[in-house]
Amino acid sequence: MTALAPLRDFVVEATRLADRRLPETGQVEAMRALLARLVAADGWLPEACAQPHPEHYQQHLLHCDPLERFSVVSFVWGPGQRTPIHDHQVWGLIGMLRGAETGQRFRRDAGGALHPEGPPARLAPGDIEMVSPATGDIHQVANAFDDRVSISIHVYGANIGAVARHVFDPATGAPRAFVSGYSSTPVPNLWDRSSQVRAGL
Numbered sequence: 001m002t003a004l005a006p007l008r009d010f011v012v013e014a015t016r017l018a019d020r021r022l023p024e025t026g027q028v029e030a031m032r033a034l035l036a037r038l039v040a041a042d043g044w045l046p047e048a049c050a051q052p053h054p055e056h057y058q059q060h061l062l063h064c065d066p067l068e069r070f071s072v073v074s075f076v077w078g079p080g081q082r083t084p085i086h087d088h089q090v091w092g093l094i095g096m097l098r099g100a101e102t103g104q105r106f107r108r109d110a111g112g113a114l115h116p117e118g119p120p121a122r123l124a125p126g127d128i129e130m131v132s133p134a135t136g137d138i139h140q141v142a143n144a145f146d147d148r149v150s151i152s153i154h155v156y157g158a159n160i161g162a163v164a165r166h167v168f169d170p171a172t173g174a175p176r177a178f179v180s181g182y183s184s185t186p187v188p189n190l191w192d193r194s195s196q197v198r199a200g201l
Contacts, residue, residue, distance in 0.1 A: 003037040006044040008190040010034055013062050018201045028091050032128055039095035046188050051069040052078035052149050058183040062154055077150040084167040090158040091132040096123040099150025114173040145200035
């Protein structure tokens with residue numbers, strides 16, 4: 001269970017941070033620092049939460065705060081996989097763990113149509129990107145590679161798998177409601193530290 005220590009430490013510190021009830025900007029900046037530390041080193045992500053699917057990306061729940069104030073998810077991208085254009089309805093941080101991904105932001109014009117906002121951003125391991133309804137919440141994400149798996153760690157300001165969100169028609173910008181759920185039912189057991197305690201007897 002020592003391999004999970006970085007994730008367990010992140011969850012503990014993120015819970016303390018949520019207890020502080022900071023405004024979004026302060027909470028996100030503090031959470032960004034915690035996420036940067038988590039994705040700075042690899043090796044802690046359980047293999048079951050790193051498996052791609054041949055047809056679509058995977059969204060594995062790593063932890064959800066019992067009060068649903070934040071959730072932590074591993075996104076596993078098979079070669080060439082991408083999301084539809086979508087929003088989040090809550091703030092989110094994307095930390096790159098393995099491989100690379102690109103994110104294209106979109107903005108609406110006066111008629112509601114969507115247009116790319118700037119060039120795609122490319123995330124390499126250790127890089128972090130933010131989304132928020134307050135600063136820009138509509139984007140499309142893709143694996144930057146056509147020949148390998150990429151994995152990013154996402155932190156959201158809610159139980160993201162249960163948030164009503166939207167995907168958008170790329171031609172018209174018309175929204176369609178969806179709820180993402182999660183790709184897997186088990187979550188990593190962060191709290192079985194029995195072997196460590198037993199070793200100290």
